[in-house]
Amino acid sequence: MGLDDIRRRIRAAEQQAGRAPGSVTLIAVSKVQPAARVQAVLDQGHRVFGENYVQETQGKWPAWRVRYPDVSLHMIGPLQSNKTRAAVGLFDAIHTLDRMTLARKLAQHCAEQGRQPQLFVQVNTGDEPQKAGILADELPGFLRQCRDLGLSPEGLMCIPPEGLDPLPHFRLLRRLAQDNGLALLSMGMSADFETAIAEGATHVRVGSAIFGARDYG
């Protein structure tokens, strides 16, 4: 547990997969974590963080951004259309582009603000009816429509179904990225980031294994 341990495990997984050291970006998922824990990770020199909620991010990150201008913030939670303007202003990357209405809003607000956050399309690899994300079959058409709007998604993201082996989902996401000419893969969390790295993850999203359990109370 802790940042050093996760960094070591990422290096080992990169090496084992024959991948270059540093080819995997660790996104430290700081949602709901107390400020002191986030500060401790900043003190250790880490600068890439993931958040799930626009409002929480607006409340806690602007002050840290002033002190640590090289911080980069990744939106990894579901993004409501009415929060798009704020999200474009706050985040360096958005991992949850999952529907056309959001793509249209993103195109509009990126143009208005002159910003280009890195974009990942969320794929519903388990075909789960309650889960956000584009279905695998619909991905090529969705990407085409995004490009028609002037957006340039660079990668794919997935959250495999709870309680199932994530491996086939990571493999599917990798294949879809290859088939569609996308370089980035956002996959792997605290419980399975090493498996994701073996399958080609470029971005892993690790929260509780760095910061400890989240207390939603």
Ligand SMILES: *Cc1c(COP(=O)(O)O)cnc(C)c1O
């Ligand atoms: C919260 C969250 C994570 C981090 O989960 P841990 O199990 O704490 O590592 C990763 N990805 C997404 C999309 C999340 O919402």
